[in-house]
Amino acid sequence: xxxxxxxxxxxxxxxxxxxxxxxxxxxxxxxxxxxxxxxxxxxxxxxxxxxxxxxxxxxxxxxxxxxxxxxxxxxxxxxxxxxxxxxxxxxxxxxxxxxxxxxxxxxxxxxxxxxxxxxxxxxxxxxxxxxxxxxxxxxxxxxxxxxxxxxxxxxxxxxxxxxxxxxxxxxxxxxxxxxxxxxxxx
Amino acid sequence: xxxxxxxxxxxxxxxxxxxxxxxxxxxxxxxxxxxxxxxxxxxxxxxxxxxxxxxxxxxxxxxxxxxxxxxxxxxxxxxxxxxxxxxxxxxxxxxxxxxxxxxxxxxxxxxxxxxxxxxxxxxxxxxxxxxxxxxxxxxxxxxxxxxxxxxxxxxxxxxxxxxxxxxxxxxxxxxxxxxxxxxxxxxxxxxxxxxxxxxxxxxxxxxxxxxxxxxxxxxxxxxxxxxxxxxxxxxxxxxxxxxxxxxxxxxxxxxxxx
Numbered sequence: 221x222x223x224x225x226x227x228x229x230x231x232x233x234x235x236x237x238x239x240x241x242x243x244x245x246x247x248x249x250x251x252x253x254x255x256x257x258x259x260x261x262x263x264x265x266x267x268x269x270x271x272x273x274x275x276x277x278x279x280x281x282x283x284x285x286x287x288x289x290x291x292x293x294x295x296x297x298x299x300x301x302x303x304x305x306x307x308x309x310x311x312x313x314x315x316x317x318x319x320x321x322x323x324x325x326x327x328x329x330x331x332x333x334x335x336x337x338x339x340x341x342x343x344x345x346x347x348x349x350x351x352x353x354x355x356x357x358x359x360x361x362x363x364x365x366x367x368x369x370x371x372x373x374x375x376x377x378x379x380x381x382x383x384x385x386x387x388x389x390x391x392x393x394x395x396x397x398x399x400x401x402x403x404x405x406x
Numbered sequence: 407x408x409x410x411x412x413x414x415x416x417x418x419x420x421x422x423x424x425x426x427x428x429x430x431x432x433x434x435x436x437x438x439x440x441x442x443x444x445x446x447x448x449x450x451x452x453x454x455x456x457x458x459x460x461x462x463x464x465x466x467x468x469x470x471x472x473x474x475x476x477x478x479x480x481x482x483x484x485x486x487x488x489x490x491x492x493x494x495x496x497x498x499x500x501x502x503x504x505x506x507x508x509x510x511x512x513x514x515x516x517x518x519x520x521x522x523x524x525x526x527x528x529x530x531x532x533x534x535x536x537x538x539x540x541x542x543x544x545x546x547x548x549x550x551x552x553x554x555x556x557x558x559x560x561x562x563x564x565x566x567x568x569x570x571x572x573x574x575x576x577x578x579x580x581x582x583x584x585x586x587x588x589x590x591x592x593x594x595x596x597x598x599x600x601x602x603x604x605x606x607x608x609x610x611x612x613x614x615x616x617x618x619x620x621x622x623x624x625x626x627x628x629x630x631x632x633x634x635x636x637x638x639x640x641x642x643x644x645x646x647x648x649x650x651x652x653x654x655x656x657x658x659x660x661x662x663x664x
Binding site: 278279280283284285311331332333348386 | 578610619620621624626
């Protein structure tokens with residue numbers, strides 16, 4: 221085989237235009253590889269960024285839901301017993317006892333349906349699978365594995381009851397003893 | 407008449423569509439399958455056992471047929487259904503009471519139930535005939551994803567009538583997403599993801615929230631489930647079905663008896 225020089229390589233066969241790379245001589249073979257890997261890394265990073273942005277798109281910034289914190293009115297507006305005023309709008313019952321107030325979540329601890337308060341039987345009864353709870357929220361019948369959760373209840377500066385659904389108290393964790401689980405009011 | 411047929415068959419239009427002669431020789435039969443976009447997913451030759459009803463139960467074929475039924479009836483239902491809390495239930499009622507051919511929604515519903523059954527039976531048949539073994543193990547996995555997609559299609563469609571059954575079934579069903587490891591706010595590992603006493607994963611940003619577009623099953627959930635039910639999941643299922651059928655062909659056709 222005849223020795224090839226750059227001169228002979230560049231001589232195109234007759235009638236064929238030799239296309240010369242614009243980068244010829246400026247990029248080595250190794251250099252091309254590292255340029256390509258830089259390109260791939262940039263492409264992968266851009267794709268990952270786009271995917272992340274699309275994932276973020278699914279989590280809205282503004283929700284048209286009732287706020288998690290609300291003022292429920294003055295303590296003297298409440299009679300003794302279970303108050304159902306905020307069940308449909310905020311998903312909680314405010315219960316007044318002789319010693320004070322607590323706020324129960326309306327989410328059944330079995331599978332998340334909404335129980336009904338039965339005044340005659342003095343218990344909450346879930347229509348989905350028959351779980352029953354006392355007015356205190358303690359589970360007494362059906363498949364519910366634990367008591368209803370309580371939300372944080374405090375007095376606001378203006379004397380109104382303030383409910384904060386961001387903080388919840390679970391009886392089985394001993395959290396009903398914590399500050400905010402019960403509002404002392406005689 | 408003969409001349410007319412001959413003229414049509416010699417025309418450029420005919421010959422641009424059909425690249426082969428009558429499928430009356432083994433070569434032309436093979437070409438007929440290979441040069442057709444839809445048929446080329448199918449094996450060129452099928453074993454005698456592959457068309458025996460007692461061997462395959464035709465469950466895969468029936469599943470595909472039911473998917474086509476769902477696509478067509480579902481497309482028709484979309485002309486009458488608004489995925490909004492105000493109108494959804496009324497539209498479903500109207501589809502039964504005063505839209506012509508009021509059985510259309512029932513057909514969609516029945517075919518959906520049937521499809522879940524046939525998918526399971528197809529899987530059972532594939533298991534009994536050992537068709538999950540190499541070289542078909544990849545296709546078994548594609549099939550498992552298709553099973554999940556079928557169940558998700560069924561689940562998302564369940565919410566669309568927007569009646570009490572729908573809302574509470576989806577409430578109960580989507581509560582499972584609370585327990586997703588790390589991504590659900592009541593799941594294992596979620597409590598580890600906190601920063602200075604502040605939980606990074608809570609009811610307002612976990613997997614269930616992303617699915618429902620809110621903290622409870624509301625209007626956002628209805629719209630999300632509608633889009634998933636009508637566009638997202640069917641597209642994914644159709645793509646994977648094409649892969650599934652092509653793989654049957656590439657793995658040597660329907661498996662033979664043991």
